[in-house]
Each structure stands twice: as structure tokens, then as C-alpha cells.
Amino acid sequence: MTLPKQDTDALAAIVGAEHVRVEPGELAPYARDATPLFHAEPDAVVFPATTGEVAEVLKLATERGIPVTPRGAGTNLCAATVAERGGIVLVLTRLNRILEISREELLARVEPGVTTARLADAAGAEGLLYAPDPGSRTASTVGGNVATCAGGLRGLKYGVTRNYVLGLTAVLPTGEVVRTGGRLWKDVAGYDLTRLLTGSEGTLAVITEVTVALLPTPAGSGTGVAYFGSLADACRAVTAVISAGLVPATLEFLDQKCVAAVEEFAALGLRTDAGALLLFGDDGTDDVVAGNLARMAEVCTSAGALEVTLAEDVARSEALLAARRCSLPALSRLNSLTILEDATVPRPKLAEMVDRIDAIAARHELMIATFGHAGDGNLHPTCVLDPDDAGAVDRAHKAFAEIFAAAVELGGTITGEHGVGAAKLPYLADRIGPEQVALLRRIKSAFDPAHILNPGKLGS
């Protein structure tokens, strides 16, 4: 499908001709996001600069029945921003202002195209913490974080993006602008549309402004590393840490393959001979941090750690966390097709889940490396394979279907923090049941009567 000239002219009249792209070379870079194996070219790429322009574009799209896929930096791993049905990719990177940071109210108001790291840095300059910490934070946008309800490395103690979204300005596909929530912690007027839009993956409305809660920056922080003989051993240590009443800010695990790949990029001097690594960290006053880290080290040691070391300073802590954030791309050094998944199970089932992943990988003759947010029970089994081996790709799909089934069977879910997108859609009904799928569809119709927003995703 190519858009008729009258449509592209109308789009150009709204945002300016230079902000509408329709040539093949201009469209090609928008055919994909960070999800492998998904590829669909849009018919136009449009860059609005204001809420008003977004509203006009959506109104036009509803009238003409043109699909619209909103997009930030395109770092998501569930094909949430691939234009499955063509139409318009609506890029929100020009909406990139930090509108306000308030120390009195502990909040920030930003446009969706601001990167997560830029918001965190701006808050940090005021002595404030923006707690959500997705691995792709330097590139990913706040709008995208809200749309997918991104998680990250601080999830155990601080939760995910939805725990920080106070209010949203969003444009409905029909062009109406709604303001949900606001600046208050306590506000129970009406349905909680802020929560509904958070994680709605651009299927209900386009977010054009976000108000997030901030916290005072903790006085100090620290990180430690524990090595284990196997990933299952590390999982049992996680349960021991939580059972000891400790809630660290960070509790991340990497198996041996991940450690080796990360070490090749970051050269931190990590031990690559152990079966698994557990990265733990906490923040607070210096005494509290020192006390908690010491207790975590103790618990890990009695849970069978081969070796435990504490980072000597903040720079080393930061380097360890930064290295952990790059696990996925670093793994691609092993082979060029890297499929990462995002299964989550209750913490006590972690060890059983990693055993099942190993068995599934062995049965399908695949290399699956696993890392993730151990403290949240959130695993990222990552299959590394040769893209030219069609048989292997096929086996990987089968293996992941089994992994999701295992996660659901153990009381877990098919995505802990990445969202559903197009990639996870086939598994959604297994997770939430047909009644809920039907309800999602009715909600979708209420927001988006013409079904133009991100079709092929949630609720469609």
C-alpha cells in the first residue's frame, strides 16, 4: 500500500513537508526496531513536534483509515514499533523537552522523546532520582518506557515504570486530547487511565507528555559480585537473600556464556570460569549500604558461592552495572542472530525454571544463554544462532514456545518488562485467557473505533 498523494499532502500541511518522508530509502530504516526477525516497511514516516500536530495527524488517520505506529528510539525487544500493517510510523523524537523538574513536589514533566538517561541526569543534577533503569536507558525514550512499562536493574526495590507515572497527556486516535492523573500521589477520581495507558504499547493513544515521580537521591550506593558453580546455585542464593529479609536495589544474574561475552566487551576482569555470576547492589546511607552488602555477601557465601567480592568504589560499581546492561548486544558476539526473551516466574521457582530452560535448549540443540533480574524472578533466556540456518530458527521458535509454557505453568508470565508487541502476541491468550483477551478488544474499540493505532499488537 502506498499513501495517496492527497494524504501525504495533508500530512505535510500538518507537520511541514520536510517532516514527512515517503521515499523508499527514507522508509527502510523504520522497517524494524531492536527485535530480530520482524520487518515491515511503513508507507510514511511522520515527525510531529507538538501535541496539536499529533492530534491532527491521528484525526486524519482515523478519517482515512491509515494505520499509525508510534515510535520513540525503537529499542524495544517485542516488535512493538514495527508497522505490521504499514501506514504511518509516527516518530516522537522531536518532542524532546524536559518541561519541569520540581524539588518541592518530587516530580518531573517531560515530553515522550526525552531519553531515559537524560531525564535521570537532569533529575540527578537536582539531587533527585528517577528510579526506573532499563538496560537501554542511554538510547530509549521515556515515552517508549511508559508505553511498554519498561523494567530494569533497580526493579526489586523500586519497581517498574508504572510505579512512577503520575500523569499523562495523550492523544486519542480520534484527535481528542486527554490528561490522565496529574501531579498527585493520591488521586482516585475515575478509572485509572494512567495505568491503563502505561504498557498499552501505543494501541490506545499516543502519549505526548509524561509526569513522573522522583525520589531524593540516596546518599550512597554499592555493588558486589558473587560467583557460583551453576546458575541454579545462584538462583538458590537469590531465594536465600530474599528469605533473609534483604531487599537489595539490584540482584542480577548472568550465566557463564553471558559473563564471557560481557567481559570481552567491557574487560572488567570478571571471572569467566564460574558457572554463574550474581551482581548485587544497594543504596542508602553509607552505613546501611555497607551493612546490607556485607550481609548479602554472607548469605551468598553460605549458599555456596565460590567467591564474593565487593566493588571498591562508585566507579567500579557503575562499570559493573553498565556491563550488565549490555549483556544482550555483547552476546551477539557469539553468533549473529540473537533472540532474547523475557519470561518471569515467582522467585522460589527460579532454579526450576533455569533447569527447564537448559533441558529445552538441549532437546532442541540450541545455545541458550540466560541472564536477568534474578531478584524479580525475571529471566532473559537468549538464543544465539546462525541466521542462515533456517532449521535452527525454527527450533528456536519451538523452544521459546516451550519456555513460555513452562513459565506460565510455574505461575509466571510471558513478559516481565518488555511488553507484548507483535513478538509475544501469539502467547498472550495462554497467559491471560480468552475472556480477558475479549475485554482488551472491547477496551481497544472504545479508544480506537477505527482500529488504526498500532494494529497487529495488543487488543487487535
Next chain:
Amino acid sequence: MTEPAERGIFGKDLLDRCISCGFCLPACPTYELTGDEASSPRGRITLMRALETGRLDEDDPTLAEESSFCLGCRSCETVCPAGVEYGTLLEQWRDHQWRGRRRPWIARLLMAVVSRTWLLRLQGLVRRHARTRKREDGPALMLGCVERGLYPRVSRAARALRPELTAPAAQGCCGALHAHNGDSAKGAELARELGERLPGRIVTTAGGCAAHLSTHLGRDRVKEVGEYLAEAGHRALGEVRAGDRRARVALQDSCHLRNGMGVTRQPRDLIRAVADYVELPGAGDCCGAAGTYAMLRPKDSRAVLDPKLDAIEQSGVDYVVAVNPGCLRQLQQGLRARRSTVRALHLVELLREAQNARE
């Protein structure tokens, strides 16, 4: 849809390395300017793939525009956990993109001039670059094609600092200019020829040349002058003053030196030895000179340079030091246009000034 046969423009494994994670986006100066995926490293690699598989026509205007819009600063490589060799991909892309098409006349003129050794010699003689008659034992000082014309005092300063450096006049150009402008075969040939004319270790005063030469002659044979001075243990120097106080000096990294060769510490240490060092907020970000880029795309080049000039003026420094002639020219012109009091110098010129202060 069946994929058309691949064209073999790019090394296959090179393109496959990119998994589109997007970690490169915030490092890219052109993506910073536009917010458009097409002008990011990830987007450009998607374009290269489309070219390779025939999804895009070879004459597609976006391919031409984006291959030329990229500064080639390679800062994306330093943040890429997957280890994508973007610089190599860009050279392969430009080779294909510009084959059989007329390059801009400035690029053609420069490439023609610098590949003629006798012309470079003549230019050096007129401009009085450093010269030593017969080959001695010390490492060879590479004189640089642009530097001989624009900054002959750089090679003179380098020799004054380290007299053991020999500077034969017949050495030619390293070919970096060709490699960056879509003729990597000629670029490689010139590098090899220069390697034959200057056997043994080669010291360069240009970050771009250093990175290009070390790719073709091996990292062991090539030293950037800051690296060399730091290693050779530079002699005790005086200090550079500004009026009645020690001068405040900032460094602008040369992209290819920083991102291609990983040299960042040595020039800073050398400045610290003779002046008060001030770290600029974006010292590692490209200044927009990017070889011939400033001449070919002056408007885009200025857009990249402007925030840097703001940062330099706000920092309150007396001097800003560059380690590459292109960057030096870019900074000097930019500062002059603003009537700034800040002076731009090459690293060895600054050190030479400190040496003079002592003598």
C-alpha cells in the same frame, strides 16, 4: 518475498554483527542533529543491508545522502557491545556509493594533489616543514599532506621536542583521505607505499593518519606523537603561561585517535605537565572537521561544531589543543569567526611553547 541475491558490497559477517539494539544512537552526532533513524549508525546499517540485498535501488537518494552525511567519527564503535566495525562498513559503503560517480570537485582536487609525492615535497619546501637529510636511527616523523601546507610549524615543533625523529621529505601521503572518500583501494596502496618509504616505526602528528596507517601497517609500527612522547619520557619542560598565571588548557580529542586507536590519556597527561588541564564536557565528541567533511558539507559541519565552541568559550580556557590538523583548522576557523580570545594549537606546539619558556 524472496530476497534478491546479495551483491557482495560488504563483508558479510560485518553487517550481521549489528543486532539493531540501538545502543549507538546517543553516541552519534548526526542522529543528535536530526533525531532521524536514517542518520544513526543503526539506521545506516539498515540502509546498507537494503543496498546489499537489493531492497533499495543503488541510485536511491537517501543512500547517497546518508553515506555522505555520516561524519565517520566512529564514536558508535566505542559504545557498541556487539563489536560492529562501523568504520570499515562505512568505507565499503562509500567505495560502492561513489564508484563511477563524480565526487565533489574539492575532494577530487585534494585526492589528486596528495597522491603526488613531488607536489607534497614542493609544498613542504615552500612552507619549510621539518627536514632531515639522511636517514638516521630514530623513528620517522610523518609529515602529513595537509599539515605540510597548513601547519609546517607542527613538524618543526615535533622535531624540536624530539630531535631523534627523522623527517625524510620523500614520503608521500598515508591515504586516509582516499579511504574516507570512497577509494579505499588507493588508500591502502598509499599507506603501504608510505610504509615502504619509512621502514621501522612511524610517528604521526595527525590522529586520522595514525588510525589509517595502523590499520594497514599494524598497530606496533605506528605511534601518534602524544603516545610517542609519553612513552619516550618527554624531557622536562617549562610551563605555558597566560599573563601572570599558568595557562588553562583544554583538549579536543581527535575522533580517529580516540575511537579508532583508543588514545585518550597520553595527550591529557602531557598537557597537565605544562599547564592547568580543563576537561571540556564534550571533548570526545566530533568537532565536525571529519577529514574533508568540513569542506564538503560546511553547514552540517558547523551545526556539529557550534555546541563545542559554546562549551570552549564557557570553560574559560586560554588554549584548546587538537591532535589532528583537520580538527585544528576547524577549531581555529570557528573561534576566529566568533572573535574568541581562545587560541587553538596543536599538542606539540603547546609543548614547544613550554620548552621555549624553559630555555
